[in-house]
Amino acid sequence: KAGVTQTPRYLIKTRGQQVTLSCSPISGHRSVSWYQQTPGQGLQFLFEYFSETQRNKGNFPGRFSGRQFSNSRSEMNVSTLELGDSALYLCASSLDGSGTEAFFGQGTRLTVV
Amino acid sequence: GESVGLHLPTLSVQEGDNSIINCAYSNSASDYFIWYKQESGKGPQFIIDIRSNMDKRQGQRVTVLLNKTVKHLSLQIAATQPGDSAVYFCAEKEGNTPLVFGKGTRLSVIA
Numbered sequence: 178k179a180g181v182t183q184t185p186r187y188l189i190k191t192r193g194q195q196v197t198l199s200c201s202p203i204s205g206h207r208s209v210s211w212y213q214q215t216p217g218q219g220l221q222f223l224f225e226y227f228s229e230t231q232r233n234k235g236n237f238p239g240r241f242s243g244r245q246f247s248n249s250r251s252e253m254n255v256s257t258l259e260l261g262d263s264a265l266y267l268c269a270s271s272l273d274g275s276g277t278e279a280f281f282g283q284g285t286r287l288t289v290v
Numbered sequence: 291g292e293s294v295g296l297h298l299p300t301l302s303v304q305e306g307d308n309s310i311i312n313c314a315y316s317n318s319a320s321d322y323f324i325w326y327k328q329e330s331g332k333g334p335q336f337i338i339d340i341r342s343n344m345d346k347r348q349g350q351r352v353t354v355l356l357n358k359t360v361k362h363l364s365l366q367i368a369a370t371q372p373g374d375s376a377v378y379f380c381a382e383k384e385g386n387t388p389l390v391f392g393k394g395t396r397l398s399v400i401a
Binding site for chain 2: 181183210212219220222225232233235267269274275278279280281282283284
């Protein structure tokens with residue numbers, strides 16, 4: 178069974194641009210969560226989608242948004258990029274997000290210059 | 291590879307010894323816990339989980355212990371191997387709320 182797939186693996190963007198990251202969860206999984214990982218802050222929760230609805234949201238500015246499609250694939254978008262947005266963005270999928278195993282993708286490494 | 295954490299606590303163990311990685315969690319209402327392993331340049335890899343109605347759970351070479359009284363979680367790795375070198379994270383969860391991750395511990399295995 179295929180794991181969680183995130184694309185692209187690496188991105189370099191300029192300040193002020195926007196970016197869209199994609200996550201394909203494990204087949205049958207309906208919950209997709211996004212995390213930002215930086216050396217200083219560790220893993221911080223961005224948002225979770227379940228059945229195309231945002232179920233939980235972390236403490237990030239409105240420049241960070243996401244959505245989930247009917248096939249459970251999810252995208253996250255960051256607008257007006259700042260240098261501080263440089264991070265590894267990770268997506269995790271689980272069956273229903275409630276007390277079940279959550280599996281991560283390899284992440285997208287975003288560098289803002 | 292990318293640096294997961296620049297100033298993480300580090301545990302150094304001799305190859306073949308047992309490792310114990312500790313984690314203090316914050317939410318007394320958390321009912322589900324996971325340990326992840328993250329190698330450089332990769333996403334976190336699921337190792338083992340435990341629910342709050344259990345005190346201990348064993349996997350292949352790994353054991354997780356949960357002490358709800360003091361909100362403490364530990365991961366024991368038997369016969370540690372060089373391939374176990376990585377950063378280990380504990381994560382806690384309450385119901386449908388998001389996983390909350392600890393800061394991580396770097397395990398370094400000395401051959």
